[in-house]
Amino acid sequence: xxxxxxxxxxVLTTCGSMEEAERVARHLxxxxxxxxxxxVPGVRSLYWWKDELEEAQEFxxxxxxxxxxxxxxxxxxxxxxSYTTPEVIALPVEQGSAExxxxxxxxxxxxxx
Numbered sequence: 001x002x003x004x005x006x007x008x009x010x011v012l013t014t015c016g017s018m019e020e021a022e023r024v025a026r027h028l029x030x031x032x033x034x035x036x037x038x039x040v041p042g043v044r045s046l047y048w049w050k051d052e053l054e055e056a057q058e059f060x061x062x063x064x065x066x067x068x069x070x071x072x073x074x075x076x077x078x079x080x081x082s083y084t085t086p087e088v089i090a091l092p093v094e095q096g097s098a099e100x101x102x103x104x105x106x107x108x109x110x111x112x113x
Contacts, residue, residue: 006101010062011065014058021061022039024037028077
């Protein structure tokens with residue numbers, strides 16, 4: 001009973017340093033396109049880039065937002081990210097606590113700087 005349908009997103013991206021991860025997270029929060037951004041250090045990424053198999057130590061960012069703010073979040077992310085093609089993967093949040101989801105909405109709807 002304390003869970004409700006969400007219509008929220010968890011957006012994944014990665015950064016190459018903690019400094020950049022914090023800068024990107026603060027930018028998304030200041031622009032109010034995310035209500036919360038988790039930074040997860042110690043992510044080991046293996047991926048294809050320009051026909052080469054690459055490996056990197058990265059920092060995973062998990063930004064919580066809504067579908068109506070996703071395009072703006074992506075634009076803001078690309079404006080400040082150092083990667084040529086930053087990861088932007090939005091996963092639906094199927095359910096969550098009513099209190100948390102209400103808080104998320106309040107923060108996303110708050111005045112922007």
